[in-house]
Amino acid sequence: MNREHQNLEQQYATAPNDPHLQDALALSLVRRGAPMPAYEILERAGRRAEALELLTRDSAFDQFIEAPERIERVAEFVRMLFDNGRRVEAGQLLSIRWEIDLKKLDLTWRGRHLEPEDIDEIVRDDLAQVDLVRLAASFPRRKDGHYLLNTSRTICRYRAHQTGEEHRKLMLLAYTPGTSTCYDRPKDRGKHLLTVTLETRATRPHKLPSEAWVRRPA
Numbered sequence: 001m002n003r004e005h006q007n008l009e010q011q012y013a014t015a016p017n018d019p020h021l022q023d024a025l026a027l028s029l030v031r032r033g034a035p036m037p038a039y040e041i042l043e044r045a046g047r048r049a050e051a052l053e054l055l056t057r058d059s060a061f062d063q064f065i066e067a068p069e070r071i072e073r074v075a076e077f078v079r080m081l082f083d084n085g086r087r088v089e090a091g092q093l094l095s096i097r098w099e100i101d102l103k104k105l106d107l108t109w110r111g112r113h114l115e116p117e118d119i120d121e122i123v124r125d126d127l128a129q130v131d132l133v134r135l136a137a138s139f140p141r142r143k144d145g146h147y148l149l150n151t152s153r154t155i156c157r158y159r160a161h162q163t164g165e166e167h168r169k170l171m172l173l174a175y176t177p178g179t180s181t182c183y184d185r186p187k188d189r190g191k192h193l194l195t196v197t198l199e200t201r202a203t204r205p206h207k208l209p210s211e212a213w214v215r216r217p218a
Contacts, residue, residue, distance in 0.1 A: 005032065017045070026054055049084055052077075075133040079215070082132060091196065094136045095147070099197040100127065107170060107200070109160040119160070119170075123198065126156045126172055130196070131215035135174060138212035139194055147176040147194055152205040155213055161200065168200040174208070 008025045015021055022041050029038035035055055042051035055077070074093070081090035091098040102116040102123075114122075135155075140148040152175040162168035174196050 004028070012041075019045070019047075022047070026051075030054060048080065052080060052084060052086070078133055079131070082130075090132055094132055095193055096132055096136060097193050097195045099195055102198070105170070105198065105200070106163045107160045108163045113163065114160055119198075122158055122160060122170075123156070123172060129214045130155070131213060132196075134211075134215070135196070135208075135213045136194060138208060139174070139176065149176050151176045154205045154207040155196075157204070157207070165200075165202075167202045169202075170198065170200050171205075173197055173199060173201070173205065174213075175205075 005028050008021065008028055012018075012021045012025045022045055026038035026041045029035070029041075039051045039055045042048070042054060078090045078093050081087075081093070087098045087100070090096075102119045105114075105116075105119055107114040107119060139153070140151060142148055152173060155172040155174055158170040158172075160170045162170075174194060176194055
């Protein structure tokens with residue numbers, strides 16, 4: 001342990017509520033390959049959002065998730081990212097692509113065209129309940145651990161439909177891209193992703209039971 005880091009630890013021990021010391025010691029720990037203690041310093045101080053930022057800096061999270069015994073903390077971290085509005089990053093940690101873009105949807109309900117804010121109101125509660133960790137665990141996998149391709153599951157179904165095509169209802173879906181999808185999206189080739197998206201479909205894929213995607217009560 002170098003002298004500078006040792007001095008920081010001694011100062012922090014006498015003044016743990018000093019935000020400048022919290023920042024300095026946490027950053028020093030990350031640089032020394034100890035991201036979890038760094039995260040906990042800021043979390044204990046009620047600075048969870050800043051703790052998340054610190055843990056994603058300089059591949060600190062990569063170091064954190066290497067230890068299998070930390071899987072519960074990894075799951076906790078994914079959920080915290082999600083709750084802090086960082087759904088895309090939360091999904092990436094589980095090989096999940098989050099593709100919710102309300103502006104792309106042209107929907108009608110009861111003869112009225114729906115604006116993005118209308119759609120947001122319809123789906124907001126369901127999106128807030130999505131537990132990416134449980135969702136990822138519910139999808140079938142191959143022997144090598146990768147997602148089984150061409151698997152689709154409906155998370156929620158809604159009455160709103162695509163304008164001019166009432167048979168195409170809005171759905172919150174999760175699916176693993178198959179070869180045809182990857183052909184249309186070359187960036188996905190070679191990847192084993194689970195995609196979560198809002199889109200309209202005429203078909204009705206198997207619906208996931210709530211216990212497979214809804215987060216448990218706190």
